Amino acid sequence: MMTELDFKTLSELLFPNVTKAPEDMELEYPARVLPEGAKVTRFAPSPTGFVHFGGLFPSTIGERLAHQSGGVFYLRIEDTDAKREVEGAAEGLIKTLAHYGIRFDEGAVIGKDGKIADQGIYGPYRQSQRGPIYHVYAKKLVAEGRAYPVFTTKEELEALNAVDKKTEIKERDWHEDDARQIEKQRAEREITLDEVKAHLAAGDPFVLRLLADGDPEKKIRFTDLIKGNLEIPENDEDFVLLKSDGIPTYHFAHAVDDHLMGTTHVIRGEEWLPSLAKHIMLFRYLGFKLPKYMHIAQIMRLDEVGNKKKLSKRDMGANMDDYSRMGYAPASVCEYVMTLLNSNYEEWHAQNPELPYTDFPFNIKKMSNSGCLFDFQKLNDVSKNVLSRMSAEEVYDQCLEWANAFDPDFGKLLAADPDYAKAIFAIGRGGKKPRKDLATWCDAKPYMGFFYDELFNIEDAYPENFAKADIEKALSLFLDTYDSADDMTVWFDKIKAVAEQLGYASDMKAYKADPAAYPGSVADVSMFLRVAVTGKLNSPDMYAVMQVLGEDRVKARLNRMIETLKNA
RNA sequence: GGCCCCUUAGUCAAACGGUUAAGACGUCGCCCUCUCACGGCGAAGAUAUGGGUUCGAUUCCCGUAGGGGUCACCA
Secondary structure, eight states, rough: OOOOOHHHHHHHHTTTTTTHHHHHHHHOOOOOOTTTTOOEEEEESSSSSBBBBHHHHHHHHHHHHHHTTOOOOOBBBOOOOTOOOOOTHHHHHHHHHTTTOOOOOOEEEEESSSSSSETTTTOBBBBGGOOHHHHHHHHHHHTTTTTEEOOHHHHHHHHHHHHHHHHHHHTTTHHHHHHHHHHHHHHHHHOHHHHHHHHHHOOHHHHEOOOOOOOTTSEEEEEEEETEEEEEEOOOOOOOOOOSSSSSSSHHHHHHHHHHOOSSSEEGGGGGGGGGGHHHHHHHHHHHOOOOEEEEOOOOOEEETTTTTEOOTSSSTTHOOOOOHTTTOHHHHHHHHHHHHHHHHHHHHHTTSSSGGGOEEEEEEEESSSSSSSOHHHHHHHHHHHHHHHHHHHHHHHHHHHHHHOOHHHHHHHHHHHHHHHHHTTTTTTSSSSSOOOSSGGGGHHHHGSSSTTTTOOOOOOTTOOOHHHHHHHHHHHHHHOTTTTHHHHHHHHHHHHHHHHBBBBHHHHHHOOOOSSOOOOHHHHHHHHHHHHHSSSSOOOHHHHHHOOOOHHHHHHHHHHHHHHHH
């Protein structure tokens, strides 16, 4: 057994270069001066890939809570695992978050040279650059007998890194394994100063483990801001604080960083709940005040069998960058997220249609404690509403931006005549009951392509129950009287006149009362025109379409169809 | 397997012990209508299950089942 003096000696042996004490750190990172009730939150991703849809939840919540309360929202990069780090991922994360309107007050930012830089006085904001800070606290824990080293040889370490942990956990024999772990932990705790000296002299790497004093039979009562009152077993696992490369694990970095950076609310996924006891223990050992925690439920998807599964990286809809490619406007995604976060959001929005979502009083208590299924249908509905509220100008700008990135040919068409494109987007827009044709920018081309001669073609055939001669005659008659200067009433009266000349019903009520009395109706005449002019059986209002197309295009298309019918 | 979390229609969800158990998306029907979209009206559809506590339970407690998460020198 080591004495108190031995602990002190051990701490010097392990961390000879650490000269600072925790008190020094407190001076370097003073408590934040903020108004009463201000929340300090952070988003702390590891740079291992793209922003995940699930990642948008904690970041949105953190942003809302901080900015709604006059607090601070910062970005910390948790790059403690060099093996998994992906080149350029941090930059990508920052850009994607910015795209969705997630704005940070401090933390890691993209500097002028395009590389990650720090902004704020609580940095560095990349954990890989905070090594010396963690070591100060590691040394303290060792000196107090609350942490101890476990040495391995380099060969053993390589063997350890070679095993596939995920598979190992799945195929584990829990009974045997648990017993073995306890025994191993007990033995490792008994290391002597002489052994430590020998290992250090041999240059053996070590990990630092916490000496856990918890009893899993005892429960900790804990209140999570989302999950409510929880009872979790105390921690008795001597978990790793510092890895053999001297870099901390998540647990240790979380405690040190969130303390020094003054985080008041930790927002993270519920997959962290099982390690909460470790964190509570660490904060206690380190003498830190425990922040408030919000463990949010995971976003789920359905697997092949119909069971819910955590939405994971490979799933459709997981990568936020996919939403850009699919043509979703950032505002659509943000509003969808808000509806999932606080289900009264839609109601609020209906009452405050003019206000941006950032004015919505976000409420922690309204958050669901069970995981929801990702629903594209709902997203599309939200998105249709969002896009239908935009001005033709906005729609044009965003659609053009999307097209330039993902459909350059279409982008060129849009850019060639902005006024024309905006006139198309303006059809059925702006009133109390706007059209909702677009859920994504991908929908734009199929919806409006016929306005462009380059994309126009006859997609739908005329129904076979109409005589080709009737159709041809209708088109010709209309062509004879068509004048793009006509107002809508005159225009429609002319169509009615065509119907009458064909012997078709010009009054829909009369036609519906006795459909058998007529070979067709004015609706059919409109349909004849519609197919000739738009190539489709369905389109927005024909008058508006013709007005935007212009007289030349309309006449050319009518003539073309007449020719086609003659030759058929 | 241990531990933890979760459970109201197909989906997201209201209902601080007393309601004919809201609303939205989706589905279906009708209306409006030159088609489509929009809009309006309507329909079907839920408290997982078994016990308690209570005058009364979706709501509180216990069990069961189902689902999810976690048990790394990953976060």
